[in-house]
Amino acid sequence: MVRFLDNEYIDIYTNMNSSRTVLEKVINKGEEKNGSVEFKSQLNQDIHLADGRRESLAAQLKYRIMSGDGEATYVIGVSDDGDIVGLEPDKFKESIDVLSLLAREVDSHIDDVSTWETDENTGDNRIVGLVSVLNGSDSTNDTNNLIIGTAGHVDHGKSTLIGSLVTGEADDGEGGTRAYLDVQPHEVDRGLSADLSYAAYGFSDGETNHMDNPNRNSDRSQIVKESDKLISFVDTVGHEPWLRTTIRGLVGQRLDYGLIVVAADDGVTQTTREHLGLLIATDLPVIVALTKTDMVTDERIEEVEMSVEKLLRHVNRTPLSMERHDVNTAVNEIENSVAPIVRTSAVTLDGFDILNQLFKNLPKREQEKGDFKMYIDTIYNVSGIGPVVSGSIQSGEVEQGDELVIGPYPDGSYKKTKARSIEMHYHRIDKAQAGQMVSIAIRNVDLDDVKRGMVLQPNDAEPTATKEFEAEIVVLNHPTSITDGYEPVIHLETISETAVITPTEKNMLAGDKGRAKFKFKFNRYNIREGQRFIFREGSSKGVGTVKKIID
Numbered sequence: 001m002v003r004f005l006d007n008e009y010i011d012i013y014t015n016m017n018s019s020r021t022v023l024e025k026v027i028n029k030g031e032e033k034n035g036s037v038e039f040k041s042q043l044n045q046d047i048h049l050a051d052g053r054r055e056s057l058a059a060q061l062k063y064r065i066m067s068g069d070g071e072a073t074y075v076i077g078v079s080d081d082g083d084i085v086g087l088e089p090d091k092f093k094e095s096i097d098v099l100s101l102l103a104r105e106v107d108s109h110i111d112d113v114s115t116w117e118t119d120e121n122t123g124d125n126r127i128v129g130l131v132s133v134l135n136g137s138d139s140t141n142d143t144n145n146l147i148i149g150t151a152g153h154v155d156h157g158k159s160t161l162i163g164s165l166v167t168g169e170a171d172d173g174e175g176g177t178r179a180y181l182d183v184q185p186h187e188v189d190r191g192l193s194a195d196l197s198y199a200a201y202g203f204s205d206g207e208t209n210h211m212d213n214p215n216r217n218s219d220r221s222q223i224v225k226e227s228d229k230l231i232s233f234v235d236t237v238g239h240e241p242w243l244r245t246t247i248r249g250l251v252g253q254r255l256d257y258g259l260i261v262v263a264a265d266d267g268v269t270q271t272t273r274e275h276l277g278l279l280i281a282t283d284l285p286v287i288v289a290l291t292k293t294d295m296v297t298d299e300r301i302e303e304v305e306m307s308v309e310k311l312l313r314h315v316n317r318t319p320l321s322m323e324r325h326d327v328n329t330a331v332n333e334i335e336n337s338v339a340p341i342v343r344t345s346a347v348t349l350d351g352f353d354i355l356n357q358l359f360k361n362l363p364k365r366e367q368e369k370g371d372f373k374m375y376i377d378t379i380y381n382v383s384g385i386g387p388v389v390s391g392s393i394q395s396g397e398v399e400q401g402d403e404l405v406i407g408p409y410p411d412g413s414y415k416k417t418k419a420r421s422i423e424m425h426y427h428r429i430d431k432a433q434a435g436q437m438v439s440i441a442i443r444n445v446d447l448d449d450v451k452r453g454m455v456l457q458p459n460d461a462e463p464t465a466t467k468e469f470e471a472e473i474v475v476l477n478h479p480t481s482i483t484d485g486y487e488p489v490i491h492l493e494t495i496s497e498t499a500v501i502t503p504t505e506k507n508m509l510a511g512d513k514g515r516a517k518f519k520f521k522f523n524r525y526n527i528r529e530g531q532r533f534i535f536r537e538g539s540s541k542g543v544g545t546v547k548k549i550i551d
Contacts (some may be wrong), residue, residue, distance in 0.1 A: 023116055023130060026075060027082050036068025039078045041085055043098035054102070061099075061133065062106040070135040071111075074099060077118070077128035086118030086126030093386055093443070097420060099131060100400065108135050110421070110428055111221075113385070144229040144364055145424075145436045147392060149250050149284070151236050151275035152261035157291035157346060159197065161261060162233045164346040165355065166201040168210035171346035196249045197235040198437070200425050202227025203360050221427035231359050232425070232437050233259075236275075244489070244496065250278050251534055252377050252494035254392035254435055256365045257334075258284040264296045264343075267304045268311055277476065280315050281534055281543040285365075286339045287358065288312070288319075294345040305341060312339050327357040334362070367434035372396030372404075373526075374440070374456045375493040379447065385420070387447045389456065390439040391494060396458075398422065398440065399431035403459035406445060412465030412524045417442045417456075453495035455526045465524040468551040473535070473544035474513050481507040482516075488540065490518065492533035495525050499535070517550065 031039055038060065048057055064072035076095045077086045087095065092115070100110050115129040150158045163177030164170065171177045202209040202223050209227050211219040224230060236249040250258065258279035262272055279286050288308055293301050309319035317339040320330055330340040340358065344351030377391040389406075398404075400421055407414030420441040422429050432438045440456065457463050475482060486501045497520050504515040518535075531546045 036072045043095040058105045072133045074131040092127045147232045149234045149255040150259045153269045153271040156263035160346045166199045199233045203229045217426040220425040224427035247491045251491045261289045263292045285334045288341045290343045294347045331361045368395035370395040372398045376454045377494045388441045397433040408465035468519040470548040471544040476541045478540040488535040488537035
């Protein structure tokens with residue numbers, strides 16, 4: 001297992017196996033002349049990538065791959081005689097980097113890395129690992145990755161709906177399929193999501209690709225590998241105390257569409273209205289799923305659907321009942337402020353054919369042009385790999401080995417780093433582009449200094465560090481009036497930071513529009529004109545657009 005920042009455990013990017021059986025089996029079998037297994041005590045950049053040695057090692061790798069019918073297994077940290085010597089984490093990372101470069105030279109890629117401590121009892125921090133290298137380049141640059149954010153009231157069935165969608169399995173009526181998304185023990189025990197969850201399924205030649213077990217990383221990787229269209233879900237939190245987390249999921253990811261769920265037995269709630277308002281504020285096309293239709297009468301379904309239609313019209317969205325219209329109409333009209341409404345049941349799988357058809361045919365929304373930029377959402381420390389940051393790519397393209405900068409740091413500076421490797425839903429890829437959700441392993445940075453809201457950009461970019469800006473805002477809700485010194489939290493991309501407001505027009509009330517200066521209270525961030533954001537404090541909320549960078 002791999003230690004996460006907050007003393008939780010996450011199995012990402014590499015598998016730290018509790019059992020050494022797999023490792024021991026490979027070592028006991030040993031290297032064979034015509035086999036696919038190769039032992040390496042260490043791979044060093046200065047030595048093994050030098051002229052002559054590099055070509056020889058690349059040819060050796062190609063031979064091992066051919067001997068294994070397209071797959072080779074490298075054991076790193078083991079001598080030619082099969083003795084486990086292990087490597088310090090930095091040396092192990094360097095070995096993986098070298099092997100990755102060799103793989104690319106022979107049109108192959110690293111598919112999986114599994115690591116173990118050399119001696120679990122002594123805790124000497126030395127690592128031995130198994131690396132699977134597969135034939136063929138593994139770029140998913142052309143993969144159509146549709147990113148959909150879910151929202152809605154607690155216990156309205158968001159996670160269950162997504163769990164049944166990605167597996168194709170009917171729920172047991174007790175929320176069984178939601179277990180594929182809730183990962184923290186307290187989430188499982190209480191049956192309430194408390195953090196963002198991620199899931200995916202896909203389509204290949206029009207056919208649906210489901211996962212047998214979304215909790216198995218190999219299943220997720222296989223979906224990415226086999227699908228020409230990938231559907232990634234960002235499942236947000238419905239419980240009111242975690243509204244900040246919900247906003248992070250809806251604002252911090254490069255979502256293409258919003259999927260809001262309304263339970264037929266409960267109907268529209270204040271949280272439904274609030275979450276729908278967030279989706280509208282971020283200018284997202286909206287799809288509504290009426291869930292739990294198996295639990296109520298047809299009359300009740302009609303009643304709830306009518307209340308949803310009324311709510312949609314109130315926010316200038318045209319409801320489109322999928323009971324009366326076809327999928328093509330919904331796909332063609334959704335960009336014109338039309339919101340499809342689909343009646344669903346995770347127990348009977350009613351409505352799932354319609355959702356699948358929608359997701360299969362909905363287009364990827366237009367992405368920003370320009371150089372590579374990714375706002376960092378989550379930070380991991382992965383044993384044998386090092387710092388890994390994840391997020392949705394805002395613009396441009398990134399390739400394994402690219403020289404990057406990360407920041408801004410508190411003093412406004414940026415540090416040089418490098419994209420060691422890239423993953424999409426646990427599947428290693430050579431490069432990724434705007435609109436895709438990825439994890440990127442980086443080097444030469446201190447994990448404790450990396451924060452959510454920082455950006456990754458090319459090394460030759462001219463990154464900014466802004467403390468103060470001017471924006472055009474709309475006050476959606478406020479109990480009194482907004483005056484100088486008001487301090488809400490700004491949610492812009494993955495940035496979540498308290499800012500001090502100075503309105504141009506004094507005493508702004510709910511419903512007012514105007515200009516205001518915002519000054520981040522603690523840190524500087526990379527922002528630009530035209531970016532939209534949400535600001536909130538308690539029940540007070542507003543939306544804004546950056547108009548001028550002051551500092």
